[in-house]
Amino acid sequence: MELDLTPKTAQPLLEGDGGGYYIWLSSQVPVLAKTNVGAGQLVLQPRGFALPHYADSNKVGYVIEGTDGVVGMVLPNTGKEVVLKLKKGDVIPVPIGGVSWWFNDGESDLNIIFLGETSIAHVSGEFTYFFLTGVQGLLSSFSSDLISKVYNFNKDEVTKLTQSQKGVVIIKLEKGQPMPKPKLDLTKDFVYDIDAKTPEIKAQNVGLVTTLTEKDFPFIKDVGLSVIRVKLEPNAIKAPSNLITPGIQLIYIARGSGKIEIVGINGKRVLDAQVKAGHLIVVPHFFVVAQIAGEEEGMESYSIVTTTKPLFEELAGKTSVWGALSPNVQQVSFNVDSEFNKLFISKATETTSLILPTI
Numbered sequence: 495m496e497l498d499l500t501p502k503t504a505q506p507l508l509e510g511d512g513g514g515y516y517i518w519l520s521s522q523v524p525v526l527a528k529t530n531v532g533a534g535q536l537v538l539q540p541r542g543f544a545l546p547h548y549a550d551s552n553k554v555g556y557v558i559e560g561t562d563g564v565v566g567m568v569l570p571n572t573g574k575e576v577v578l579k580l581k582k583g584d585v586i587p588v589p590i591g592g593v594s595w596w597f598n599d600g601e602s603d604l605n606i607i608f609l610g611e612t613s614i615a616h617v618s619g620e621f622t623y624f625f626l627t628g629v630q631g632l633l634s635s636f637s638s639d640l641i642s643k644v645y646n647f648n649k650d651e652v653t654k655l656t657q658s659q660k661g662v663v664i665i666k667l668e669k670g671q672p673m674p675k676p677k678l679d680l681t682k683d684f685v686y687d688i689d690a691k692t693p694e695i696k697a698q699n700v701g702l703v704t705t706l707t708e709k710d711f712p713f714i715k716d717v718g719l720s721v722i723r724v725k726l727e728p729n730a731i732k733a734p735s736n737l738i739t740p741g742i743q744l745i746y747i748a749r750g751s752g753k754i755e756i757v758g759i760n761g762k763r764v765l766d767a768q769v770k771a772g773h774l775i776v777v778p779h780f781f782v783v784a785q786i787a788g789e790e791e792g793m794e795s796y797s798i799v800t801t802t803k804p805l806f807e808e809l810a811g812k813t814s815v816w817g818a819l820s821p822n823v824q825q826v827s828f829n830v831d832s833e834f835n836k837l838f839i840s841k842a843t844e845t846t847s848l849i850l851p852t853i
Contacts, residue, residue: 496764497764501767503772503774510664512539512666513544527617527618529742530612531609531612532551533744536604538597538664539598542598543667544595545627547624548592551611553611554717556748560606563579565594565597570591578676584688587716611717630662683713686706697849700848703724703847705722718801721796722797724793725792726848730786731848731849731850736809737779740779741800745795746795746796747769747775750770753788754783756783757782812845817843
């Protein structure tokens with residue numbers, strides 16, 4: 495059965511005064527369920543607050559915009575809360591079952607994209623959240639009798655505890671409402687600024703590729719994922735490559751526009767599509783993907799791969815497979831003469847996998 499890899503944008507699940515949450519439904523994007531990956535987007539307006547919750551999937555958040563985000567997390571089996579600062583460029587892993595709340599303490603929107611793995615989720619291809627408080631809160635759903643006995647509350651106290659919060663998922667806090675302040679000394683252990691990380695591949699006036707794994711950021715191992723940032727200048731190309739370690743790549747276009755091509759089984763081009771900011775694209779196991787930036791503003795993407803130790807095979811650049819395969823093998827495989835094969839090898843291996851076309 496063929497996979498529909500058409501790029502998709504998120505649909506609003508909830509919007510209100512405090513912000514909104516947006517999702518890619520697996521019913522509308524079936525490839526998410528088939529590959530066990532999912533995505534969601536949290537947008538908090540100034541003073542917006544996402545109520546405490548946990549989820550059924552490991553994921554990472556990337557801050558697309560915002561300067562004064564705050565997240566509180568109670569990680570599994572720790573019994574303590576860590577309060578962390580978030581800003582544009584930050585990556586924050588969110589382990590399955592960890593309780594978290596999110597707050598925008600700034601003057602502009604806080605925009606976070608979450609990408610994750612859903613192999614044990616209730617709905618494959620989607621994140622399911624369990625809120626502790628609010629209209630959909632866990633406590634308000636238990637019987638009053640049980641809550642009374644568990645917390646030693648009388649009837650009025652039970653009502654106050656379970657029914658005072660009329661908000662759903664996201665609320666807006668009044669100015670002056672005190673909130674926990676982030677601990678900057680802890681933030682560096684749980685949050686990583688991928689935009690500031692030295693890229694593994696960089697070509698002047700062409701672009702860069704940055705990979706974030708457990709080697710540089712041990713906490714990301716807790717979610718079993720890695721993150722890749724690709725930033726391309728106008729017209730630049732990230733040459734075709736494929737993940738050779740078992741895993742799925744889930745790409746989110748954060749800024750700009752361009753085109754993505756994917757080739758899959760039997761050499762069939764399964765995607766050749768224009769993409770823009772907000773698009774989500776799935777790259778299945780071992781499929782080969784190339785990114786081409788638009789003419790005006792370039793393109794920037796962030797992706798997860800569902801492995802902690804991603805290895806890619808490049809089809810262009812100094813480290814590409816063409817520099818390793820023997821010339822005779824290439825010559826007979828392409829059915830070309832030796833002179834043309836030498837020309838191909840020299841051109842295929844003269845630069846990095848980031849290319850600015852000259853023709």
